[in-house]
Amino acid sequence: MNKKLAMMLVCTATLSSAVWAAADEKSVAYTAAKESASTEFKLAKSKCDTITGNPKDVCLAEAKAARVHTEANAKAEYKNTVAARTSARKDIADADYDVEKAKCGSMTGNDKDVCIKQAKSNKVAAVANAKADKKVVEARVDANDEKVTAEYKVALEKCDALSGQGKDNCVAAAKSKFGK
Template sequence: MNTQFNLKASILLAALFCVPVAQAAMTSNDEYKANKTRIAADYKSEKAACGAMNGNAKDICVEEAKGREKVALAEGEYAHTGSAADSKKVIIAKAESNYAIAKEKCDDRSGNDKDVCVKEAKAVEAKILADVKLSKKIDSAVKDDVQTKRDADYKVRVEKCDSQSGDAKASCVANAKASVGKD
């Protein structure tokens, strides 16, 4: 049972991180609005279809519909903006939705079996959210390091310009600024 759940969790993790980093073409505002309208309509019809069910099967169905809506909205936002932050929001939406569905499925169990099921589902979500948080920290650290390197290169280039004077020095400083992207 645990091996099967761990395999499913590994597959889920792999699938979640296959979200493309860059979007080839972003959707227009009209496409974005139409997509949101379509997602809302799909959610309504999926939720209505759950009405014919009873008990926990109905709860699972509703949670799956909510999850699809949440993920579709996040993917639509990402398709519209193409930003890395929205890419991470897609991963978070998938993790949270999968947790909610898994937790609902655990309601079919009882006792310790149910407790273990819920904890395993929460562990998968926690790992994914921790990975997203870590990637944000890594992104921030990389940006800081790149800026530190640029600043150091600029200082060295400007120092080399100090041996010159007049227009040559001004040109050297301008070239130093241009080489590191300073205005």
């Protein structure tokens, strides 16, 4: 009995260390991506310092957008949730809007107004798509949960035809298969 307990503890410790290693690996990758984004931003920003006027504004907006893209995607990968991915897409849409708006800065009159409206339209569309995709993923998860529950009920119903140890084994197998 003590050998079984010792083996269970060793297995549990091994599994726990594997989970922590994977989590630690994700954390290291996230931190590295953030540092890389910061370094790339500083380099791009220094290149923008030699430019003046609206091209400088565009250059800075593009540098900031590149940093946001990298950081947002890294954060979404690190958290690995639908909400994190949606948030990343919204942040990227905001950054892209800032770039488009900066590009409109060199225009005048109606051309500038149209350009800004188009940039805003692109942002609204990107955010709406991110929200819609989130709802689709959530709906698919809910549908899959309902499907698994229905299949589990069918498996339990099949077990009702059995009796004794056979029924117990059937129920245990169904619970195991469907994670109940």
